[in-house]
Amino acid sequence: EDLGIEEAEFEQAFLNSQQHQAISEEAQLLNxxxxxxxxxxxxxxxxxxxxxxxxxxxxxxxxxxxxxxxxxxxxxxxxxxxxxxxxxxxxxxxxxxxxxxxxxxxxxxxxxxxxxxxxxxxxxxxxxxxxxxxxxxxxxxxxxxxxxxxxxxxxxxxxxxxxxxxxxxxxxxxxxxxxxxxxxxxxxxxADELPTEESDDLKEYQRYTELNELRQSLTTKNYRHYYIHLDESLDKLIGRQETTYQVATDNAQDNRDNQQLNQNTATTNMSIDIQKALDIISDVPLFKRTKQDIHETLTRIDNKLIKIGVFGTFSAGKSSLINALLGEHILVSSPNPTTAATTEISYGDESYITLKSQSQLLDEINAVVEYQDMSYSTIEDFINSDLEKLKSHLNKNQLAFIQAVEKHYKLYVNMLENGEKHAINQQELKKWSAEDEYATFVKTVHIALMHDWLKGKIIVDSLGLHSNNQRHTNETEQILTSSDLILYVSYFNHSFTDNDKAFIEHMKDMNQLNENQAFKMVINAADLAESQDDLEAVETYVSDALRQVHLQSDIFAVSSRNALQAEDKGIDQLKQSIQQFVDVESKSILEQQMIHQLQQMDRSYVEMITEFETNKADISRRQQRLTDYKDKQRLQHQLIDATLQHTDNEVEEQVYHLNARLKLQLLDDVKSVFNSQMTQNSDFNEEKKVSTRVYLDQIHQRLFLEQSLITERIKKYFNKQLTEQIAPIVQQLADLHVIINPQFNFESANIEQPLLHIDFNDMLNALPKQLTKRKILNPNGQRDIHESICQSTLGLLQPQMGLLRQQLELYVKQMAVEAESQFESFEANIQTQINDLLAFDLDTTLINQLKDKHQQLKTILY
Incomplete structure (x- = not known):
């Protein structure tokens, strides 16, 4: 009551008060x-x-x-x-x-x-x-x-x-x-000093929080932990040991209960009828732009297409899971990871393929032949070369890729003359997605189905992060970044492998598991379990493994085979959970923003009522400040300049720390490849080539992931800095009843080319001369060899580090240009609201209307 808020809105109001107080304290200090x-x-x-x-x-x-x-x-x-x-x-x-x-x-x-x-x-x-x-x-x-x-x-x-x-x-x-x-x-x-009343409110908030924590401490008796150390010391002194009998917890059942609880919680959070609140205030001649923003956001939510990324290691059962979700055999996955293509499935009746560009195909050819000391500047040069000698050195998957290019290159060129996008029918789906000689040329397969469950969704069958194909890694990164919901598939017989752990840790490093992205763990082929105990043991193992990487997730044990033959309870539960996310959870962030805007308008109503009835001098002062702000730019370009400079400094910092990390990480990769096992090959020079290829495959994956991580961090850093830069202005405007909710949206960096790349021959030539059979068997000699290779690798990477820094700085400039455009939109919003506020006078009729609207909003918003 003292703060004039309901209990349900305490946390958000407390956060707002803390932010306002921080800005106020900064302003007071600076003055x-x-x-x-x-x-x-x-x-x-x-x-x-x-x-x-x-x-x-x-x-x-x-x-x-x-x-x-x-x-x-x-x-x-x-x-x-x-x-x-x-x-x-x-x-x-x-x-x-x-x-x-x-x-x-x-x-x-x-x-x-x-x-x-x-x-x-x-x-x-x-x-x-x-x-x-x-x-x-x-x-x-x-x-x-x-x-x-x-x-x-x-x-x-x-x-x-x-x-x-x-x-x-x-x-x-x-x-x-x-x-x-x-x-x-x-x-x-x-700095404009903000009102000091905020500090008094903050004290009330803090007092309330302290009392609430005390109540919880007394209720839960967690204050007793202060005395635990005394009991432990006494136990040691007298040799006392406590015998405990613990009933095993049904973790699998707990997990299912938590899933239901999560869904119920999400449903509860969405109980506010935003459209009804908007209808109530539609005839109030205030905040027209804010009401328009809310209306546009509601429309955007209704039309939003939810992107569901399906991930997992090769042969984990991703395609069969998608088929089970659709209830029919649609996807036919390629058995060859070298030629596999990304598949997208959505509602509609026009399926098509997107071909690789000539440059993409050439890059993949050169990636295959690089370790044979070959390179081509055009695909025609490759076609006209002696391919028979090359084929004898390739593995089965690489050979299928090369033979496909050799056989159907002319067909591919003819198709490209009509563009990269080509319509296909259902009968051609297997041909372009699973047959090597055609799938080789396909970048993405787009499948459209008149399937009601697909409405509002697009499902993407990804290729996997830990693939030796750089295109696969690039595309997987893009899917990971843009997906609203991630389904991660692990096979029952080898659930949660090291590769699974590496993917999830990478995903967490990218900070993708934030409030607007969800994750669900799927254990496929659950019908292989010999008993219910066997199934629950695997579920518990996966749950514990996820907990070790600090990730709480719903876990679904499913049988895609059973679902396609008859039905499967796990698939039904997964479909229900996905639909719940699409209908409710995916909208929560935007809905919370709209609720916040509605609450801001309601608070402004209350302030206007109070000022009209008790302090009309404040109204005059506010109108004067609005007049001063009219037609004057509030969001200065200098804010973007400061953000740009902040972020350029962060780029320098990130590249520095990448160098420091690699000094430690590369040594582990070197040790795993260049060791005594090399001596098993009678031709040691050939073994050095093989080991160099394996080593580069390992570190190139790591380096591209690092490149993606840094790019994503820089984007988030720029966004955070710009938000902080404009925070004082947003607060100043809010005090004048000018409500803006700046949410910056920057395009992801289009850095598809791996910048941190080492040429095979450069690395081979950089191997130390002491890398011999005799010295690699000697522990001291092996240590010197490892350190030398590590230093050589870092040396070869330095020019690429400079290139990465340049690309990141260009990306920062690109975001600065986008920020300018978004500033213009925000500025137009600000001036529109200022003009609206100056265009009318508060009178008794309007005040009575605001009182009525406030009472109606209270029953909906709080």
Missing amino acids: NPDELMAFLKNKRKNILENAYIMPHNMREMLRSYLESMSQDFNVGGFFNKKKKKLQIQQQRLLTATDALQEHVNQQIRQPMREDMSFVTRFINKKEASDKVLNQHYDVKPEMIEGLYQPQTSISNTYVLTFSDEVVKAIKKYVEQQSTPIFKEIIENVQ
Whole structure:
């Protein structure tokens, strides 16, 4: 009652209050120059005190430099010894300087940028904002060189003392360089202070939360954990042991109960009738644009096509599961992963195929022949070459692919002349999706069926992440990113393998399992279970495995074979769950946004009523601010510039950490391939080629996944930064009853080409000379070989790392352009609402109407 809200809306109101209070506190700080300077200096002090810029390896580099400077340091040879010594000194100094610069960048520069970036939202001068976001502290060799005091020899004590002096010099340098930036911030910062009543409300929220937590603690008695350590200590002292008898939990039944609970919860959450609420306020002459947005969102929900991605390892039973869901044999999966195509199924009556482009087909040809030391610039060159010699070195699947290109290339070219899209009938489906000699040329099979259950859905049978075919991995990434619902299929006899775990961990790394994407685990071929206990044991195993990767999911044990022959309870439950997601759960995010907009309008009604009846001066002040805002751009381009610079810095950070991760991860791949098992091949040179091919296959998969991860992180980071940049403006507008709900939507990066790729011959030539049969059997020699290969791999990747950075920076610029377009739309919305608010005067008739509408909305929204 004190807060004027219902209990059901407490959590959202509390979050809003916290956000408003944070913005208010920032604004108050920025409007006080002395407090702001003290705040910035304190931030800098904390960063410098916690900066770890002198780890052991850094001290050892300084030791190496100091030793070269000592009087007893000698160089070999008889001539030009002084010049040689000077060269060594300079080389070691530069090595130490570069390493120190890297530590300063990570430990000081990056935290300084991040901790002070919030001020850029309130700086109107672009140059000043850029200085905050681009602050850089250049470590020069002279800073190290000038601290050296001549020594006869270098002791451990002097190395430690010298290292401390270097750290002090850097911190002093950072203070000198950053203080002018602080002064420029203070000169250019400008923030509108928000109302202080919010802080009083926040105290009420916090008090309510504390009392609620106390009540829960007393009810559940979880406060007793404070005393557990005392009981444990007494047990150890007197040797007391507790004997427990535990009744086994029926995990499988628990899982089914949870599935039902999840569905009931989702249904409960959707009990608010948004259309009814919209009808109630339709005749109120306020917030026309917001009401139009809600109406358009409702229309979009009704017309939305839910994309269901079906994933699983090769031969996990994805196609048979889809057939079971459809109730008939539609899909015929290719037994050859080299020629398999992605299949999409939707409601309709026009099926068609999309052919691969010439460049896509050529890339796949070169991927097959790469390890035979071959490469072609055109497909015609490939067709006209000596293919018989090549065929003798290929495996069965690769051979089928090459023979298909050789046999039907002319047919493919003729079809391409009429475009990549070609209609097919039901009888041709098997030909283009499962027969190698035709499926080789197909990128995607689009199947349309007049099947009622498919209405509102599109089902995608993916090819799998962990495939040696790069196109498969690329397409799977795209499906994973764009799917609303993910069905992951695991086969009963080998449920949840390492590949299953790797896929789910990758999916979680991409942060795809967020509020607008769902995941369901399917165990196919459940009819292979010998008993109900056998089935429940597998369900429990999969549930535990999912829990270990921190994923809670509905688990469905199904028999596709039984469903196609007669019926299957598991398939029926899965279909019901999918339909529940399509009808209810998939709409929850957009519906919550609409409910929030309706509640915002209702709160504005209440505020207008209160001001009219108790404080009309506030109405005059608000109208004056609206007049000041009229025809003046509220969403400045500088907000996008600041976001772009933030994200460019994040790109640099992500690429740096990728390098650091690969130093650890590549070593595991090297050890798994280049080991004593290589000696089993009598031709060791041939074995080196085979091992190099296996090694590159492994790391190329990892590298492409890393490329996808970074791209997705950058997209999310840009979105988050832009949302934070405009948050103060959104709050200022909300105080004036201008309601905007900016949801940015950026296109995914179209980086299909694997950028982090190493040529086979380059890697083969980079193998160390000590990679011999004798040395690979020696543990010490093997360790040196592993480290050498790892370093060579990282060296070969550096140009590609630069290319990845360039592509990511281009993507950031692309998002900035999209943001400009979306800003224009938001700005038009803002000005429309301002004009509407200025176009009428509050009178008794309107106030009475608002009171009536508020009472009606209360029964629906809260």
